[in-house]
Amino acid sequence: MGKKVILVGATGLIGNALLQEFIQETRVSEIRIFVRRKIEGLPEKVIQIVTDFSNLSSLKEHVIGDVLYCCVGTTRKKTPDQNDYRNIDFGINIGMAKLAKENGISTVHLISAIGASTSARIFYSKLKGEIEEALKALQFTHGYIYQPSILIGSRTESRPMEYLSQKLCPFFDLFMIGKLIDYHSISAKTVAQSIHRNLGNEKEGYHVMRYAQMINK
Numbered sequence: 001m002g003k004k005v006i007l008v009g010a011t012g013l014i015g016n017a018l019l020q021e022f023i024q025e026t027r028v029s030e031i032r033i034f035v036r037r038k039i040e041g042l043p044e045k046v047i048q049i050v051t052d053f054s055n056l057s058s059l060k061e062h063v064i065g066d067v068l069y070c071c072v073g074t075t076r077k078k079t080p081d082q083n084d085y086r087n088i089d090f091g092i093n094i095g096m097a098k099l100a101k102e103n104g105i106s107t108v109h110l111i112s113a114i115g116a117s118t119s120a121r122i123f124y125s126k127l128k129g130e131i132e133e134a135l136k137a138l139q140f141t142h143g144y145i146y147q148p149s150i151l152i153g154s155r156t157e158s159r160p161m162e163y164l165s166q167k168l169c170p171f172f173d174l175f176m177i178g179k180l181i182d183y184h185s186i187s188a189k190t191v192a193q194s195i196h197r198n199l200g201n202e203k204e205g206y207h208v209m210r211y212a213q214m215i216n217k
Helices: 013-024 056-062 082-102 123-137 160-175 178-183 188-197 211-215
Strands: 003-008 028-035 046-050 067-070 107-111 142-146 205-209
Touching (some): 056 082, 123 142, 178 211, 188 211, 205 211
Parallel strands (some): 003 067, 028 046, 067 107
């Protein structure tokens, strides 16, 4: 019997790339995605649960599978209020992780970011650190946390600053060596492929995956 995976954040840059990986993966028999709007043109093995995430407890009966992938994230442009930002990034990722743990799912993968730390002064980095710590506190048997730096990939929405950053990355990446290697830019597809490679090969405990680990095939 194939793997049944749960994906939250399937419309994001990494989440969508991961969805495409799993659609092509013959070892995956079912993909459950939680979305605000139905995505057209997906194969039958993709089960879509449409929700606004306002009542996570109502989703518990749908959080069924072998592995949970938390890829939810927003931006300051879309969500300028810090409380709203936290409710999305922290609330949905950890809320869904709690439901998964309650339903007996033992493996979780989380998209975080380089520099994540509860002691960080930057709101974004501090929040990512808090999400990581909250996930660890749930004590999944297998936990993988991915910390990419600047992501390379095309989005459906306009992000001028991110677009500029992507254009400058080839220059700045020349200096991302040695201790700075973790700050090297990385494509969303490469991150998704790294996550995909770990499917069924997860080791016990929590593992942080940065640039060097994600590009290591």
